[in-house]
Amino acid sequence: MAQAPHPLAGLKVVEVAHDIGGEFAGLLLAQMGAEVVKLEPPEGSPTRQVGPFAKGQVDPNASLNFWYYNSNKKSVTADLATPGGMAVLTDRLADADIFISTLQPAALTALGLDLYALSDTHPRLIVASITPFGLTGPWADYKSSDLVALAAGGPLNSCGYDDHSIPPIRPGGNQAHHTVTSFAQIGLMLALLERQNTGRGQVLDVSMHEACAVNVELANPYWFYPRVHVHRQTCRHAQPSPTQSALFRCADGRYVYFALILSEPKAWNALVNWMDSKGMAVQLTDPAFSDVAYRQEHFHEVQELVECFFLIQDSHEAYHDGQAAGLPIGVLNAPEDLFDDEHLKAREFFVDVAHDGLGKVAYPGALYRFSSFGEVPRTAAPKLGEHTDETLGTGAAKTPEEVAP
8 A cells, every 4th residue: 555645744843942852842743754944053052062972072963862852854053143043033934834942931032032923923833832831930931951840840759769868869861851842742733733624823832840740640649639648669659658669680680670469360370370380489379378468468478489589580581471471570671772672673663874974873763653654764963054055045045144143
């Protein structure tokens, strides 16, 4: 069956994003076929200075962080604080479908930009404002970061270790930025659907603080209903009271995560049968352990036997055998282990992207797989200002001095 064009083919996006949240939003659109033009200051986006760097060489064109979040985009340098630079933005917005901005209110005012006025001037334009605290409110111009957002929004308090003398620990992976991007992406898709019906765009005001505030997992429902606080635990969900450890060391020195479920008969029987197949069930086959209350009363025995059970097994062997038994178990991988992950290999998750002077570099693959759309080829992130001349050659042409004095 012939595949249709990319899902967002023909969509034009202008991105003025100086943090990961806005850049990730542009990347998600680019991975579905949209043309995303990134406007950067003459010195480049601040994210170009975020390491690590290819071959350890600090260079605005060598940031691995920038490479990932800005692949499949075009780069145009324009100093928005100058008339020439602002003219470049105006020209690009004339036929754009989406404008992604991470500029906070004070920065918008300094540039003379009014997002709602832009929406009135360009009725079909969808403006996505992705900022730390939103466009209004007493904190609207406060500075933030991934860590600040997780702290102020609440998730950080649920992340850390059983030992509460140790402060909360920030989870990795730019989770606050990715959370606000997820909300922005949903909003953009809804705004595009609305535009199909009405012909009009709108302004999306998306706050990282608010996105994190509703991303605290069990903390909100536990407080809203029984009015109790949850407490952070090592490698398991924060709960009002401590739960048993879910990490088990294996014979190869690696760990598996295994949620030991005592109250569910099917899971309990599967565990006992699995342990018995290796001669490790011991007293767990005693009829007394068929009673949930008895299992809970003698939980320390169960925990000790399970710990011994995993200590005689290779972590990957335990993972596959446990999954075959229908149990919730996973092996703990380090990031570098994922390149050899058999499942990711089978799904061809990593893709090679050509980089000038470096050859092919492995990237995480597309976040979307559509059966009815063609695949969007992955291209390297643009070099600083790589597409400026291309832009100057269209619309109201500007000299390089006007764009970036």
